[in-house]
Amino acid sequence: DTGVSQNPRHKITKRGQNVTFRCDPISEHNRLYWYRQTLGQGPEFLTYFQNEAQLEKSRLLSDRFSAERPKGSFSTLEIQRTEQGDSAMYLCASSLTVAGANQPQHFGDGTRLSIL
């Protein structure tokens, strides 16, 4: 049984560059979530997908951020024109949601982004 997989684990880039992260959820899970976690804080919700549909975006998700889940399996999160404030751990989670019941979300190891 494989858990949620994220890559890369670490990404260091210069300010202004674009970055893309990938998340592979647990295979039978229909929901996929992206969170951002800064130092000393709990994860903050960014967006989620049910299958391939992006159903909710938080106000934290500026227009420089875009997420996709084209076939309802893996997802990518792209940040364009990165800024210092984007430095954080980006966490992906997945869950199996049936009839609206909130099953536990299972998290990946995260991608740590550092902006130079």
Add this chain to the structure above:
Amino acid sequence: AQKVTQAQTEISVVEKEDVTLDCVYETRDTTYYLFWYKQPPSGELVFLIRRNSFDEQNEISGRYSWNFQKSTSSFNFTITASQVVDSAVYFCAITGANNLFFGTGTRLTVIP
């Protein structure tokens, strides 16, 4: 909106001591779920427990136990006979419409 408060930022205990991590939540929903997650130094959030708002029974799982009290909006977590491997940041969370709201976490250090 949902809110979770974990007032204890850091706790240190000596191995084999018991320790309780506090969690107080706010919500206007009548139905909600509460969670505890563990985040070891490796960074992965590990699911520990989910509790439905209608189920106030306390739960015990090995050295872990949870005390849910709706009257005080609290969902506290106790580790009995702590071990060094319990050292981690522990997060309490509550469901929103389609996501989780997390507290700021409590860093537990168990000293050998």
